[in-house]
Amino acid sequence: MAGNARFSVTYKGTETFVVDLVKKVCTCSAFQLFGIPYPHALASTWASGLNHYDFVEDWYKKDAYMATYAGIIEHMPSPNKWPQTGLNPILPPPNQPKVTKKRGRPYKANPLRKTVKRNERGKRQKAKERASGSQQQQG
Ligand SMILES: [Zn+2]
Secondary structure, three states: OOOOOEEEEEEOOOEEEEEEOOOOEEOOOHHHHHOOOOHHHHHHHHHHOOOHHHHOOHHHOHHHHHHHOOOOOOOOOOHHHOOOOOOOOOOOOOOOOOOOOOOOOOOOOOOOHHHHHHHHHHHHHHHHHHHHHHHHHHO
């Protein structure tokens, strides 16, 4: 890379970060943390006319993926074919509580306080209406 490798990137006109494209670092630490160009690094690559794909770390590339799975992954035989070591066998933890799931929709224990208040208000209103209705009948 020739020339300018360090860039000053201003974010929202308030914060300024320094991006070094040679070392692949930024003062916000995101570049070295993720290994993928992010807004500060992208702005720097675009300003310098470089391809941002060249700044992606090698472990994200196809060659690294292919190398990871290049070896043979052996199949696992069933547990009765495993070699007997003579040591204590691995067992599930004792006294596991039995979990039973009830059918249907779960019971809603506490309705919202708003709902309770609204229901009480409705009951009072109906009582008032009943009381005023009986008064009108009398009058
Ligand atoms: Zn940054």
